[in-house]
Amino acid sequence: MAKEIPEAFKHLLADNRVFAHLGTSMPDGSPQVNPVWFDAEGPYIRVNSAKGRQKDKNMRRFPKVALELLDPDNPYRYLQIRGKVVEITEDGADAHINTLAKKYLGKDTYPFRQPGEVRVIYKIEPERVSAWG
């Protein structure tokens, strides 16, 4: 069962100023952290990347991640989520990156697409959620 985001912090899921700081694991077990766009689908957090990138390779190899969401109005208030990647799929990933472009940029179409890029959705089930501040 996915752990729920506390009600008082759910606004962070929809705020377009909030990036997820996504932690993944490198082959030697050391962490990597990237800012990423995300959205919520029911109890899941979805992020979107492109096939072959470091975080794509990391999540395929070791599907455990961490997400930190910082309140843009109070940097001492944040959500810390740890969870597992329960689905990795190209199905719907082009539509999903456009949805995220709409959320973050107000644009109907993702403007940063690279030639040949294959978009991928990673569906994350929160297993541990801590709210701070």
Place this chain on the structure above:
Amino acid sequence: MAKEIPEAFKHLLADNRVFAHLGTSMPDGSPQVNPVWFDAEGPYIRVNSAKGRQKDKNMRRFPKVALELLDPDNPYRYLQIRGKVVEITEDGADAHINTLAKKYLGKDTYPFRQPGEVRVIYKIEPERVSAWG
């Protein structure tokens, strides 16, 4: 040899709006991400935590970390640093947390101290630095 931060990104080290998003590794190899205060000491990045916290335990067990520093004026511009913790010490850690309180809050003394808390400095040597945007 510590990898250098590119000149055009060095302003992020001194900007009090910039928190480091610190990735550490849990016992099972999964990542944890927390926002932390930091400063630079020569080529090193220093963070400060308290003994016994999860990130303290993680860095003592596995001294490899990642730091993401996001430009507050452009969220598509950021630094990604991966490195090793080359020193963990309580010496000077009380003075250091006060220095960070000055940087981030403009206060001479760290105001969030908990009774019995033992402060610790983690000195991080950047081994890989990527600048984005």
